[in-house]
Amino acid sequence: MTDKRYELLFVDDEPANLQKLRRTFVNRYGVHTAQSGEEALRILAGTGVDAVVTDQRMPGMTGLELLGKAREIDPSVICIVLTGYAEVNDLVEAINTGKVHKYITKPWTPEDLQVEVRDALEKRELLRENERLARELAAANERLRTENTVLRQEVESRDYPRRIVYGSREMEGILSLLRRVIGTETTVLIQGETGTGKELVARFIHAESARRDQVFIPVNCGAIPRDLVESEFFGHAKGAFTGAATEKKGYFEMADGGTIFLDEIGEAPPELQVKLLRVIQEGEVMPVGRHQPRKVDVRIIASTNRDLRVEVEEGRFRQDLFFRINVFSVTIPPLRARRDDILPLAEFFLRHFSRKLNREEGRLGEEARRRLLEHSWPGNVRELQNEIERLALLAEPGGEIGPELLSDNVRQRRPPSRPPGGDLKAAVRELEDGMIRAAMERFDKNKSRVARALGISRQSLIEKLQRMGG
Numbered sequence: 001m002t003d004k005r006y007e008l009l010f011v012d013d014e015p016a017n018l019q020k021l022r023r024t025f026v027n028r029y030g031v032h033t034a035q036s037g038e039e040a041l042r043i044l045a046g047t048g049v050d051a052v053v054t055d056q057r058m059p060g061m062t063g064l065e066l067l068g069k070a071r072e073i074d075p076s077v078i079c080i081v082l083t084g085y086a087e088v089n090d091l092v093e094a095i096n097t098g099k100v101h102k103y104i105t106k107p108w109t110p111e112d113l114q115v116e117v118r119d120a121l122e123k124r125e126l127l128r129e130n131e132r133l134a135r136e137l138a139a140a141n142e143r144l145r146t147e148n149t150v151l152r153q154e155v156e157s158r159d160y161p162r163r164i165v166y167g168s169r170e171m172e173g174i175l176s177l178l179r180r181v182i183g184t185e186t187t188v189l190i191q192g193e194t195g196t197g198k199e200l201v202a203r204f205i206h207a208e209s210a211r212r213d214q215v216f217i218p219v220n221c222g223a224i225p226r227d228l229v230e231s232e233f234f235g236h237a238k239g240a241f242t243g244a245a246t247e248k249k250g251y252f253e254m255a256d257g258g259t260i261f262l263d264e265i266g267e268a269p270p271e272l273q274v275k276l277l278r279v280i281q282e283g284e285v286m287p288v289g290r291h292q293p294r295k296v297d298v299r300i301i302a303s304t305n306r307d308l309r310v311e312v313e314e315g316r317f318r319q320d321l322f323f324r325i326n327v328f329s330v331t332i333p334p335l336r337a338r339r340d341d342i343l344p345l346a347e348f349f350l351r352h353f354s355r356k357l358n359r360e361e362g363r364l365g366e367e368a369r370r371r372l373l374e375h376s377w378p379g380n381v382r383e384l385q386n387e388i389e390r391l392a393l394l395a396e397p398g399g400e401i402g403p404e405l406l407s408d409n410v411r412q413r414r415p416p417s418r419p420p421g422g423d424l425k426a427a428v429r430e431l432e433d434g435m436i437r438a439a440m441e442r443f444d445k446n447k448s449r450v451a452r453a454l455g456i457s458r459q460s461l462i463e464k465l466q467r468m469g470g
């Protein structure tokens with residue numbers, strides 16, 4: 001078998017030995033010879049050599065010294081030492097620590113030496129192949145991870161309704177505000193309590209924007225372990241740290257061309273805040289272990305259920321980042337502050353879940369409606385959604401839904417317990433609003449009858465209704 005792909009370098013101070021070595025290998029491999037370590041190093045520096053076979057005892061540099069330097073030039077070079085029996089002890093350590101692959105005691109036969117060299121070359125080939133496969137696997141995994149992130153968000157988006165359901169002036173106002181920024185590239189900050197629909201609104205903005213055919217990548221800023229934050233968001237170069245077998249794209253690069261949704265940005269740890277500021281200011285990311293930034297074209301939508309102003313005042317959120325994020329902000333009111341959304345949402349969810357269950361949709365009875373309207377919904381739309389999902393399961397197909405099917409929390413008419421010391425005026429107003437709404441519903445919006453039922457003047461009812469925005 002000839003394999004001229006491989007270049008061998010033989011080193012021996014005896015010309016006669018070099019002759020013999022050359023004769024043994026010249027038909028199969030590319031052969032170089034040197035009479036000293038110094039000469040060998042010159043050759044090594046100039047040509048790619050696959051294996052060095054050297055005599056141990058030479059004037060000047062020893063074989064081991066030469067091999068040490070050869071490995072500095074090329075760590076993957078195969079190192080074989082030819083040595084007399086008496087010197088083997090000197091080599092033990094070099095062999096044990098892997099600095100020498102093989103030692104061969106003199107006198108050697110050409111056949112033995114040929115076998116050893118071929119063996120060593122084959123082993124190295126296998127090792128390289130393994131490394132290549134491992135790299136490919138890591139790269140494939142990384143591609144999968146990226147694809148997964150994108151696919152997962154596509155699946156999740158199916159859980160979100162295509163449209164924002166509402167019946168209140170508050171939401172109508174918010175939607176008309178949003179229309180002003182939808183067609184632009186403006187950063188939008190969405191504030192609101194848990195379950196008010198912040199993510200739905202973010203998806204809506206994306207779906208209505210020019211980027212609608214590109215990806216929407218939601219990322220929870222508080223949920224990623226601190227030591228992973230940087231590489232998750234901004235990616236890393238191959239070899240940036242142990243375990244970084246391939247280059248990895250961060251969320252920002254994944255979202256390139258589309259929209260990134262920075263969910264719960266108020267929970268971003270300080271390190272992340274600094275880096276987010278940079279992306280927003282420069283429009284580029286700096287993957288870990290790279291020295292050149294990469295441009296990204298990403299629209300940013302952020303959400304928070306904390307009051308970011310307070311977070312800034314108390315030193316938990318960077319003011320400069322706040323200014324960059326707070327270009328255009330909307331606050332989605334809690335459901336209890338936009339009660340006109342409750343029934344439209346309840347009906348929407350009832351239809352949705354009945355379809356899902358493949359059942360004829362029931363009708364919400366008057367009493368059930370009243371209880372839904374009176375409940376304070378601390379979990380907002382998500383709580384209402386869960387409540388209705390339950391109803392859809394329990395209800396008689398096509399039948400009327402009475403209050404007895406509601407969960408205890410919602411059915412109980414006493415006002416929900418409040419933290420001691422809460423705002424008395426707000427509480428009174430809430431109770432008042434609830435009673436007025438219930439009476440309006442009951443008496444078919446006949447203001448005189450409602451006022452009489454509540455024991456107030458018609459004029460005062462009208463004023464209250466105006467305040468309530470109804």
Ligand SMILES: Nc1ncnc2c1ncn2[C@@H]1O[C@H](COP(=O)(O)OP(=O)(O)OP(=O)(O)O)[C@@H](O)[C@H]1O
Nearest residue numbers: 160161164165193194195196197198199200381382
């Ligand atoms: N106006 C709405 N119309 C239809 N569905 C809504 C509306 N508002 C909220 N939802 C639904 O309520 C659920 C909660 O909404 P979303 O996840 O957007 O809330 P969130 O404010 O992001 O909540 P959290 O702060 O808990 O993350 C979702 O299933 C969403 O589809």
Ligand SMILES: [Mg+2]
Nearest residue numbers: 198199263303
């Ligand atoms: Mg959310």
